Amino acid sequence: MAGWMSLAVATALVSGCGAEGNGNKAAESSAPAGEEQQVTLKYASWMSKGEDKPTIAAFMEQNPNIKVVEEVIDGNQYSQLLQTRILSDDAPDVFLLPFDQYTKYANEGHLLDLTDEPGMAILADNPSVDEAFKVDGKRYGFMINSGAPVNPIYYNKKIFEKYGLTPPTNAEEFLAVSETLKQNGVEPLVFGAKDAWTLSGTLYSAMFRSYALPKTNKDIYYALAKGEVKPSDVIDYPLQFIGDLVAKGYISEASSTLTYDQSVQYFADGKAAMFPQGTWVPTLDPIVGADPAGFELGAFFPPIPVVDGKKYALSSGDRILVISSKTKNPEAAKALFNFFVQPDNLKTYLESQSLFTVMKGIDVQTVPVLQEYVNSFSSSDFEVVIGSKSALTPAFNKEVDLALQNILVGSTVETELKRLNEEFEKTKSQMVIKE
Amino acid sequence: MKMTRRTQDRLGALLFVVPAIVLFLSFKYYPLLMTLYYSFTDWDGFSGDYRFVLFDNFANLFTESKISGAFRNTIYFAVASIIAGTVVQLGLALILVNRLKGNRLFRTLLYTPSVISSLIIGLTWLSFFQYNGIINQTLERIGLSSLVRNWLADAELTMNVLVGINVWQWAGYGMIIYLTGLLGIPTEVNEAAALDGAVGWRRLRSITLPLIMPAVTVNMFISITGALRVFELPFVLTGGGPMNSTNTVTMQIYNTAFLSNQFGYASSIGLTFFLFIAAITLIQLRVTRRLEVEY
Numbered sequence: 236m237a238g239w240m241s242l243a244v245a246t247a248l249v250s251g252c253g254a255e256g257n258g259n260k261a262a263e264s265s266a267p268a269g270e271e272q273q274v275t276l277k278y279a280s281w282m283s284k285g286e287d288k289p290t291i292a293a294f295m296e297q298n299p300n301i302k303v304v305e306e307v308i309d310g311n312q313y314s315q316l317l318q319t320r321i322l323s324d325d326a327p328d329v330f331l332l333p334f335d336q337y338t339k340y341a342n343e344g345h346l347l348d349l350t351d352e353p354g355m356a357i358l359a360d361n362p363s364v365d366e367a368f369k370v371d372g373k374r375y376g377f378m379i380n381s382g383a384p385v386n387p388i389y390y391n392k393k394i395f396e397k398y399g400l401t402p403p404t405n406a407e408e409f410l411a412v413s414e415t416l417k418q419n420g421v422e423p424l425v426f427g428a429k430d431a432w433t434l435s436g437t438l439y440s441a442m443f444r445s446y447a448l449p450k451t452n453k454d455i456y457y458a459l460a461k462g463e464v465k466p467s468d469v470i471d472y473p474l475q476f477i478g479d480l481v482a483k484g485y486i487s488e489a490s491s492t493l494t495y496d497q498s499v500q501y502f503a504d505g506k507a508a509m510f511p512q513g514t515w516v517p518t519l520d521p522i523v524g525a526d527p528a529g530f531e532l533g534a535f536f537p538p539i540p541v542v543d544g545k546k547y548a549l550s551s552g553d554r555i556l557v558i559s560s561k562t563k564n565p566e567a568a569k570a571l572f573n574f575f576v577q578p579d580n581l582k583t584y585l586e587s588q589s590l591f592t593v594m595k596g597i598d599v600q601t602v603p604v605l606q607e608y609v610n611s612f613s614s615s616d617f618e619v620v621i622g623s624k625s626a627l628t629p630a631f632n633k634e635v636d637l638a639l640q641n642i643l644v645g646s647t648v649e650t651e652l653k654r655l656n657e658e659f660e661k662t663k664s665q666m667v668i669k670e
Numbered sequence: 671m672k673m674t675r676r677t678q679d680r681l682g683a684l685l686f687v688v689p690a691i692v693l694f695l696s697f698k699y700y701p702l703l704m705t706l707y708y709s710f711t712d713w714d715g716f717s718g719d720y721r722f723v724l725f726d727n728f729a730n731l732f733t734e735s736k737i738s739g740a741f742r743n744t745i746y747f748a749v750a751s752i753i754a755g756t757v758v759q760l761g762l763a764l765i766l767v768n769r770l771k772g773n774r775l776f777r778t779l780l781y782t783p784s785v786i787s788s789l790i791i792g793l794t795w796l797s798f799f800q801y802n803g804i805i806n807q808t809l810e811r812i813g814l815s816s817l818v819r820n821w822l823a824d825a826e827l828t829m830n831v832l833v834g835i836n837v838w839q840w841a842g843y844g845m846i847i848y849l850t851g852l853l854g855i856p857t858e859v860n861e862a863a864a865l866d867g868a869v870g871w872r873r874l875r876s877i878t879l880p881l882i883m884p885a886v887t888v889n890m891f892i893s894i895t896g897a898l899r900v901f902e903l904p905f906v907l908t909g910g911g912p913m914n915s916t917n918t919v920t921m922q923i924y925n926t927a928f929l930s931n932q933f934g935y936a937s938s939i940g941l942t943f944f945l946f947i948a949a950i951t952l953i954q955l956r957v958t959r960r961l962e963v964e965y
């Protein structure tokens with residue numbers, strides 16, 4: 236009943252907005268007499284460039300009786316659309332989940348208990364990851380990739396060479412490099428800020444985490460949920476840093492309306508010298524196919540704050556593989572899950588996309604351009620914290636996105652901090668806390 | 671008991687109507703009633719637990735600046751779209767009512783955008799209005815760099831861009847309605863007006879406009895309801911930004927329900943907005959119908 240009621244209200248609200256529903260077929264299974272049972276699974280993710288296809292294809296080849304139908308849901312609306320699907324009892328059988336919804340869905344009973352699955356064995360070597368993903372002692376998902384604890388800043392070596400610049404190693408050098416580029420008529424930085432995650436998930440998050448972790452006993456979200464700190468106590472520095480970059484004209488004006496894909500092309504075309512982004516960038520087509528006369532990819536570690544001689548970072552998982560508790564084909568879904576997280580398959584998956592993992596037991600080779608950046612993580616002055624006892628709500632994450640977008644188009648840091656404090660209070664009660 | 675032929679006919683007719691009624695009740699009235707029900711709760715749209723909060727949601731929406739801002743933005747969009755749209759639509763209709771060469775082609779071309787999804791329209795215009803988009807590139811190429819703007823990231827400008835796109839999209843649709851009204855004016859009325867010396871603006875004001883008021887009534891009704899419910903254009907082009915300057919009520923409902931997980935609150939905003947649109951359109955219908963004349 237609750238599902239029907241939810242669907243009805245969702246329909247009413249969305250029909251007012253003029254949006255259209257997302258038609259799909261239910262998972263089917265049929266067993267023709269005398270034949271092995273054929274099963275169809277729905278697999279959903281936000282991987283719009285076919286990142287999961289090779290793994291899915293290899294699985295289907297090995298399991299000819301299981302057909303996997305892939306559904307790609309727009310990354311910008313993934314959380315909302317997935318929630319609507321789950322509310323209407325139409326969840327995909329197997330799907331990727333962002334970390335901020337993992338505990339909530341597990342608590343609400345929407346995820347299948349995978350505690351004893353063979354694929355989880357690797358967690359024995361990774362107790363900190365295991366602990367971060369346990370909910371009431373049970374495991375409901377596997378962290379496919381950790382998301383880089385600190386995303387790199389890419390730069391165009393050709394432009395740097397032209398102006399005699401070297402990759403900066405701290406904030407002062409970073410600002411000096413940006414100033415030199417600007418003085419020479421080169422746009423220092425570009426973001427694809429129409430897709431807000433490109434702002435909040437790169438330079439900002441690196442600055443934020445390194446600044447806020449030591450202020451919050453290394454668990455920012457728990458401290459926020461408990462009311463030990465306000466957003467403005469931990470967001471002020473990173474927002475101010477971004478605000479200064481905007482005020483000094485170091486961020487390309489095009490950034491505010493560029494999408495993520497367009498920003499990659501913009502950088503590859505040599506229109507901006509630096510590009511804060513994820514570790515997957517070296518494998519992207521525009522980068523691989525860029526004109527070598529004007530473009531050569533380099534990467535450096537972003538200028539995150541140093542607190543008491545130490546740099547901090549957080550890894551909470553980027554793509555978390557889960558199974559719906561409502562799946563009609565749990566065995567087939569588990570087979571796909573275990574295949575996906577099998578170390579050899581996972582290694583291939585991660586390396587093909589230049590993704591980062593903090594899991595021991597998966598020896599991922601780094602692309603050469605990121606080698607120096609990756610080495611930074613093993614230095615003694617660097618500490619990576621795994622997971623958190625809480626997570627920000629999608630609503631507040633959206634507000635942070637908005638704050639950054641607003642600062643990019645001229646809003647003041649003070650205004651945005653005040654707004655963020657107010658908005659945080661509205662949804663703070665929805666934060667799930669694992670004690 | 672033998673049924674009369676008339677009863678049989680009625681039952682037959684009813685059978686044909688029942689599926690439509692069932693669908694209509696299921697997908698229109700049931701959700702509407704559930705929206706009403708949830709608007710008095712604090713349901714998060716997810717869990718089975720919720721409390722009845724009576725009128726708290728309605729009280730909150732009148733004090734929250736984000737909601738009042740969304741109402742302001744929506745009203746601005748609607749008023750600007752209707753004023754500019756009426757001028758453009760009526761102007762086009764007055765031009766194309768004459769027997770010009772290529773008349774039908776122009777009508778078809780102008781009407782085409784209205785049958786294209788607003789999402790597609792939004793995505794298409796995005797490539798024009800981005801900072802490095804077609805418009806700015808063209809301005810730079812023809813030496814008008816001073817006119818280059820960040821069309822979709824300027825809080826003072828962006829809503830007007832959306833208004834412009836909306837006016838463009840619906841220009842042909844409204845034009846057809848006005849054209850129908852203009853073609854319905856008897857020739858002898860226009861001839862008599864011409865003989866009496868009523869030409870140009872005077873003829874438009876005193877003869878044409880009063881006689882096409884039924885078309886104005888219909889067009890206004892469609893324009894007001896359409897403009898107030900705008901969602902796709904800001905959703906695709908701006909996401910409600912910059913600085914919430916294009917955040918409309920429908921976007922606010924969507925964000926409140928699906929981002930903030932406040933379904934109960936979103937329902938109350940939706941219901942209030944429904945009443946707001948109903949009130950505005952009722953006023954509009956009364957006003958424009960009074961201006962209609964018999965001939």
